Amino acid sequence: MTRYIRHAAAFCVLLLAALLVNAARVQIVQAPSYDANPANRRPEIARYQQPRGDILVGGETVTGSRDTSEHLRYERTYADGPLYAPVTGFASQEYGTTLLEHTEDGVLSGTDPMLIPFPLWHDRARGRGPGGDVVTTIDPAAQRAAYRGLGRRKGAVAAVEPSSGRILALVSTPSYDPGELSGNGAAATRSWARLNRHPDRPMLNRAVRQTYPPGSTFKVVTAAAALDARVVRDVDAPTRSPDPYTLPGTRTRLTNALRGCADASLRVAFERSCNTVFAKLGVDVGVARMAATARGFGFNDTDLRIPFSVARSTFDTSVDRAQLALSSIGQYNTRATPLQMAMVAAAVAGGGQVREPYLVERTVRAGGGTVAAAGSRPVRRAMFPSTAARLKQLMTDVVENGTGARAAIRGARVGGKTGTAQHGVDNSGVPYAWFVSWAQGHGDLEPKVAVAVVVEDAAADRADITGGGVAAPIARAVMEAVLASGGGRGEG
Structure with missing residues (x-):
């Protein structure tokens, strides 16, 4: 019996x-496959059981979290949603994440291993730490000036610090309120359908995409x-360019x-924006x-990320x-994002x-502890410093004597270049109004800001667009805001 x-x-011990x-x-080996199973809602519920970290502009939060007391407890909220939508993107319980909400999701949701003192143990325990915050480079005064x-016009603005x-x-613009997509109810569904049907595509980030x-x-x-x-x-010196120029x-x-x-001459051609001179110069250069x-x-670069991806500008x-x-x-086939053209202006302002x-x-x-910082950024040469110096003067002439007069700022040196871009079948569309520029305040050792503005539906005739009547005043307002705020160093 014993x-x-x-x-x-x-036998019981073996069992x-x-x-x-x-x-x-x-719990350990098969956990990833269970986590990935669409029928498993536990990761989704856990994701929204705590407030999401915040995105900061000028030291102030432009995002938040609202307690709904439901299974998916916390919903994302946005302060000045349409103003900062091209920066934040959206974080939706139904439609996922975009832009900074997407690329910085690990930090904001608390899953980034860098946030956790003992990541290996935390991973085995299947826990989730509190979300971290993302501090942006955006100058709120410049952002508001651009917006x-x-x-109400359709277009985009990008501004960078050349140094x-x-x-x-x-x-x-037009923009949208990301908060309308945060939840998973009928209101979010209606907003999603409305935004996707809108002919002006408000969720398209025109500045970079x-x-x-x-x-x-x-x-x-x-x-x-x-x-x-x-x-x-x-x-x-004369450029030996005929007018008209036969291609x-x-x-x-x-x-x-x-x-x-x-x-x-190149100086006169740049000031007057002579197509014939620059078309012939391009052919002569090869x-x-x-x-x-x-x-x-930066043209033809497929790898540019800021940290979200930027559409490739092409030559x-x-x-x-x-x-x-x-x-x-x-x-022809030359295409550029507003951010790319801001980089062009910044290269001139930055000595090439x-x-x-x-x-x-x-x-x-x-x-409050820092997880990661931007640090030094890669630098490449776009042109010789002597070339940049001459272009700097040519752009200054455009503002002081030419078509960019409406970008002038009292007490500052401003350089600019107007542009009119034809498009549509047989160039039948209303031309896009462009302006690229940089500004250097009185007493500043170097330019503090470079700007690119594009307006798609410029309500003006061609002469006014070419003369900087539409885009140049927008660029001026942005540059004034940056110079007034001390170069945008207000991230907190």
Whole structure:
């Protein structure tokens, strides 16, 4: 009898061991597959059981969390949602995350291992620490100036600090309120459907995700290529450019909006935005050198992240000479985001060097300790310093004597370049109004801000758009805001 009891006890011990081994297998080995099972709602419930970390602008939070007392307990809230939507994106219980809410989700949700003192133990315990905060580089005064300047018009603004690459403003209009998508009820569903049906696509981040023909603002790049290649040695010497200019190998004649472009010097051509001069310069420079210069400014870069991805700005390298002429005046297949064109202006202001732009200054734990900081950013040369110095003067002339007069700021040195970009079938669309610029305050050792503005539906005739009547005042307001706030160093 005792022997049977011993056998039964041993069998029970084996069963218990088997249960423990199986439990360990389920809890550790198979846990990832259970977590990924669509029927398992525990990770989703756990995700919303605590407030999400915040995104900060100028030392103030522009996000929050609301306690709903439901299974998915905390919903995301936004202060000035439409103003900062191109920066924050949305965090929705139903539709996921975008922009900073997506790329910084590990910090904001508390799952980033860098937030946890003992990450290995925390992972085995399947716990979740409090969410951290994301401190942005945005200057709130510049952001508001850009948003107010665009108003009801469709367009975008990007502003950067030339010496560092810090993004000071990132605005896209029309915008939307990300808070409308935070929950998982009928209201969020209706908002999602309405925003996706809207013909102006308010959820599209035009500052970084939309490319446009840059028009005459691209002449900054063409001028840099011509000066670097020594196709132009003296900015005041005649360029031997006819008006009109017949595109090579075709009978198509390129003309100008203003008179006085025949055989104009680079200085005059830049001030008057002569298409004929810059088209011929692009052909004289050649596709290889034009492409190399464009690449130095950031065109054709597929890897730019700020930290979310930026659409690739393009300069077509497989063009004939006629197409190269059009590409060199920012038409044909040349496309650029507003952020890319802000980088072009920043390269001129920065002595020919391009700093990689960034949007996150640092991430911090809930207790305030720094998790990660931006640190130094990669730098590349877009042009020779001597070329940048000459372009700086040419852009200053545009504001002081030419088409960019409405960007002038009393007591500051401002450089700019206007642009009109044709688009649509047979160029039938209302031209896009562009302005790129930089500003240096009185007493500043270097320019503090570079700006690019594009307005898609400019309610003005072509002459007014070309003259900087639409986009230049918006750029001026942004530059004034940055100079008044001491260069945007207000992240807290």
